[in-house]
Amino acid sequence: MSLRESMPFHFIKLRKIWYTISVLIILPGIISLFLQGLNLGIDFSGGSLLDLKFNQPTSIEQVRSVLDEFGLEGSSIQRSNETDYLVRTRELTEDENTNVVKELSDKLGGVTVQRSERVGPVMGKELIYKAFQALAVASVLIVIYVAWRFELKQGLAAIIAMLHDALVVLGVFSIFQIEVGSDFVAAVLTIIGFSLMDTIVIFDRVRENSLNKKKGEALEDIINRSMWQTMTRSINTVLAVLFVLVALLLLGGTTMRSLVLALLIGTLSGAYSSICNASPLWFDFKRMETKGKPKTAKA
């Protein structure tokens, strides 16, 4: 028996539950965002990063003692394994950078710089500005497109669902203080794209079912039917995306990890919000519009 025929529960009638789940997931994230914010990487805050590979096993204390010589006490030293380290400091000039690396190499038995990044504070500000600009431009363009192809209320519902996903990802990254870099911006925008794609496939089905609806079928039932009809597709698509992302997370390099993690959380959230938030929200918007003459069939 397929889901599309059995329709185990009524999505629209249970919408308060979905809203509650969303709020419960988002609220801790928002509180965390206000209290501790995001762990901004050097892409945003400015600074220097060194990805080091020592020739011999080295301890954090040894690395720190060398950094202290240069007055870099506040640096973050992250150990990947006994020879690999990620060191984040304030912005170092080219000369400082050379001296630090030389000293580390001399004192600790040789070191290879696998990756070195330096970002000035101005660049970080520009990146944040550009990120918001991109988000705003993409949102506006997408609302216009959806409003044109569907209706404005659906565009708004889709954007709310999409902001929901952005907030879920931001919240998780804030709660666990996972560092965010410039690729995080790309991740959030992709999540938005995917979330919209899911939402629109469902809206498309609602649009079609509304055109040839059964006699006396209420809007909430049309929406519910459409959601169950697209359920297999929703699940299978998320599975396909998850295959790729899990493979990237497990087998891909460490440099991509936070990007993939953000995409993973966002994909799950996107699948949830497109089913459980977008259409129910649109239904509520519609009900507000026809206030006084409720279309809802009494259960």
Next chain:
Amino acid sequence: MKLDKVLKLAGIIVGVAIITVLAIWPVIPNVKWIPFTNLIKQGLDLKGGVYVVLEAVDTPDIPVTADSMKQAMAIIENRVNAFGVAEPIVQLQGSRRIIVELAGVSDPDEAVRNLIKTAYLEFKTSDGKTVLTGRQLKTAQEGKNPQTGQPEVNLEFEPDGAKIFAEVTAANVGKPIMILLDGQVVQAPTVREAIPNGKAQISPYESLEAAHNVAILLRSGALPVKLEVMEKRTVGPTLGADSLNKSIVAGLAGCIAILIFMIGYYRVPGLVANLALVIYTLVVLMIYAALHVTMTLPGVAGFLLSMAMAVDTNIIIFERLKEELWSGKTLRSAIDAGFKRAFVAVLDSHVTTLIAGMVLYYFGTGPIKGFGITLSIGVLASLFTAVAMTRWILQLVAGTNLIHNLKLFGK
């Protein structure tokens, strides 16, 4: 069973197989474009190299002007070319920024230091008067002193410089002449006799390479403005190669999982989708090669995500196909109706993702741009292959009458 359609189908499969092999396997040695994935440009994070954003800053003495930026660009280009790396990029961003990308340099930090050195050469007499500067220099070349074997830099002045040099040395016999680079005394040899031929040496240097670096700087001339590093990203060649291998392995694993899932769940259409996905991948890779898209790590992620979208398109279509079959249509009319109805959803969902991809490409910089472009190309290719290829092949399969059991199509 219709023989012509079977043959056509077999032809497509064989053709795709041959192109796939050509794409990834060096079948014919010594042909540079086989496998043609070699043609896809790799970004610095995959190949190793340095990306640096330089900004000209005003100093009390030297303000930044459009002219001095032009000169600075030319000098940076000279220095970059002297590194001898393939396809270096030097571009002006806005009015004061210069972006430099160098792939495959062995010591990226050293390269950056040499890029931003002012390289202002001066000759001063013992009373502190500047008599000659780098402007009068004709050429500078590293070499080894024939007598001592020590590395040195040989300087040759332009005729006017040579004339001044001759006068100055004649007037300062027995006194030192200081040679300064960026305000620091490199050497202060004592003049033994007048030097009329306009040639001088600076020594000693630790190695011939060190002398070579100085010679490059002197040859390319002094920077007319002060340049500061705004942003710098370097990736060593080992880490780059490691990232590339890991993304290929991860990408393959993800793709194989999708291929197995599609056959397991959708049977015959799944097989067709897989063929379409292979074609999709080939098309996308060819577009990357043709448009000289630079593949970066985020770009790889963008490509794989667009592949997942191509799968989604097939899923939408097949779910529709099933519904049409359930409603009692014949296979061929179900395929037609299924595609027609799925197309609207596919189009709308692709356009919205395309909007996100294009915005990323337009507003992003560096790797983010790469992500935006691979995602956008992938979305367009997905639309094409799913709608054109999947449909065509599916109809071909239906037309062969090889499969009579509609359950294999998901009924």
